[in-house]
Amino acid sequence: MKTAILITASAASLLFAFGAPKAADEAPANPNVAEAKGIIKQFGGQLVSELKAAIKSGGPEHAIGVCHKRAPAIAKGLSKSSGWDVSRVSLKVRNKELGTPDAWETAVLEKFESRKAAGEDVETMAYAEVVEGPEGKQFRFMKAVPTQEICLACHGTEVTEEVAAKLDEHYPEDQARGFSAGDIRGAFSLSKPL
Numbered sequence: 001m002k003t004a005i006l007i008t009a010s011a012a013s014l015l016f017a018f019g020a021p022k023a024a025d026e027a028p029a030n031p032n033v034a035e036a037k038g039i040i041k042q043f044g045g046q047l048v049s050e051l052k053a054a055i056k057s058g059g060p061e062h063a064i065g066v067c068h069k070r071a072p073a074i075a076k077g078l079s080k081s082s083g084w085d086v087s088r089v090s091l092k093v094r095n096k097e098l099g100t101p102d103a104w105e106t107a108v109l110e111k112f113e114s115r116k117a118a119g120e121d122v123e124t125m126a127y128a129e130v131v132e133g134p135e136g137k138q139f140r141f142m143k144a145v146p147t148q149e150i151c152l153a154c155h156g157t158e159v160t161e162e163v164a165a166k167l168d169e170h171y172p173e174d175q176a177r178g179f180s181a182g183d184i185r186g187a188f189s190l191s192k193p194l
């Protein structure tokens with residue numbers, strides 16, 4: 001019995017230091033990690049369901065407009081209601097203004113790429129750290145966003161002419177094309193003051 005508890009405890013500290021492997025999901029989670037994950041679930045769930053509905057009603061070229069308006073609005077709403085700063089970032093960004101990572105986020109995104117190269121599952125990849133910044137201590141959490149089949153219409157290598165034209169119109173400096181299923185598209189990035 002004692003051994004089991006010890007294993008769980010070390011799994012929990014591993015989870016905190018290196019991310020969230022599936023097997024450690026049952027370990028007592030850091031409450032901030034649990035809270036951040038809940039917000040991400042809401043953000044991702046709402047976005048994907050709105051995206052699917054928009055694609056269904058008007059195709060991906062119509063859904064770009066929805067994503068353009070709704071993604072930042074959902075992030076803003078969640079930031080307001082939760083007290084966390086909620087965003088999505090990427091090493092190859094589409095919305096430069098909202099999605100450009102800071103130095104800490106860039107380092108984490110780069111670590112995610114090497115963790116993926118080492119064979120880790122992108123679905124559960126995450127990282128948490130308490131960071132001392134100019135405004136005091138912050139709890140920061142990032143969760144990798146895997147590229148799925150449905151994402152390729154707007155982030156893949158072969159987007160249609162209509163989609164390309166719409167993307168160029170809204171995002172003249174778009175870097176977020178050329179992804180394949182399974183790639184890391186970016187990450188949810190959340191922070192809150194401690």
Ligand code: HEC
Nearest residue numbers: 060063064067068071088090093094095099151154176186
């Ligand atoms: C209909 C086209 C479309 C589809 C399909 C789509 N996206 Fe996007 N994606 C966009 C647009 C447009 C933006 C920029 C939104 C904004 O202005 O904030 C974006 C931005 C993002 C960002 C924020 C970082 C950045 O580059 O600005 C991430 C992360 C992202 N998408 C992931 C995904 C994932 C994962 C999927 C599949 C589940 C997906 N997208 C499907 C159009 C799409």
